[in-house]
Amino acid sequence: MDLRAKRRYGGGMPRFALRVEYDGGPFAGWQRQADQPSIQGAIEAALARLEPGPHAIAAAGRTDAGVHGLAQVAHCDLQKDWEPFRLSEALNHHLKPAPVAIVGAARVAEDWHARFTAVERRYLYRILLRRAPATHLRGLVWRVGRDLDVGAMQAGADHLVGHHDFTTFRSSICQAASPVKTLDALRVELVEDLWGPEVRFHVRARSFLHNQVRSFVGTLERVGAGRWRPEDVGVALAARDRAACGPVAPPQGLYLAGVVYPDDPFGAGQSR
Incomplete structure (x- = not known):
């Protein structure tokens, strides 16, 4: 990470915003659950294929079972400073065949929060x-x-x-x-x-x-x-x-x- 990026994003782990689209039908809701499939769990499992976990992502809202997402937003912290497009492509590869897609990824400041920064x-x-x-x-x-x-x-x-x-x-x-x-x-x-x-x-x-x-x-x-x-x-x-x-x-x-x-x-x- 160059000096300009450090000033903008801070010196901690790189944080990424993810825009997520999903069919909520097969899931028990957004929130991770121990014994039922969830959208959060599917994305965290895909992240674990890219970097050692455990991973915990935060979302703008927790949709219920059966509710869909056209533009849900979540964020994650990673060790590697991924190029956003490559991160979304890699996650989509590992999310198959779940009906979940990362349709946007962006590097954000380390204090940016998918839930609390939203207006x-x-x-x-x-x-x-x-x-x-x-x-x-x-x-x-x-x-x-x-x-x-x-x-x-x-x-x-x-x-x-x-x-x-x-x-x-x-x-x-x-x-x-x-x-x-x-x-x-x-x-x-x-x-x-x-x-x-x-x-x-x-x-x-x-x-x-x-x-x-x-x-x-x-x-x-x-x-x-x-x-x-x-x-x-x-x-x-x-x-x-x-x-x-x-x-x-x-x-x-x-x-x-x-x-x-x-x-x-x-x-x-x-x-x-």
Whole structure:
């Protein structure tokens, strides 16, 4: 490492940011588990093929079983100062045949942290509107066999945007210190796709509670189906009671779609 690099990154072990894409279907979630497959475990095993371990990587968020990643971000510390593109290529070689891919790698400062440096998380949720079973999208969407009123769903979603106590939309096993969060955006759109119409939810916040997005979607599906009024979402929010929440949407329609940092580590010139 030259003097310029030492000044920028520090003199410790080289730290790398990884942008990760994965199909969450075969996994018990992101977090490493002793007796079940995980995305974290798959990446750490691949790292051990490159350098002696043990390796412990940290991620921007811990997705649940069945939830997918379009642009999860993690970081790892290595002994060798790898060229980022070669690191991503080597990891992808050793990740086969798991449905996990490193789609970006970047050298970052030794105090950069995938979770704590992040300023925003972005989630996508997909509902496929058709009566026929999903084939090509099986495990990638929530199939609902009825039309949904997207305008009513957006009206309900508008009650959730802002700074609120989200106890109603928080899992009973959530470990967050406080249920108070700021939801920056919750946009609902209807998209005509090749496989049929989809309702897509685009959700942005600095951080989320456990099952918060899936609780939003399950509740808003009730609005779209005409079983709740849009204003009922505001009533449920104000109740601050988990029992007031609608059903929790299944995990397979949910994607961690992006993580935002003050300075994008995957900017021009980095492995993608």
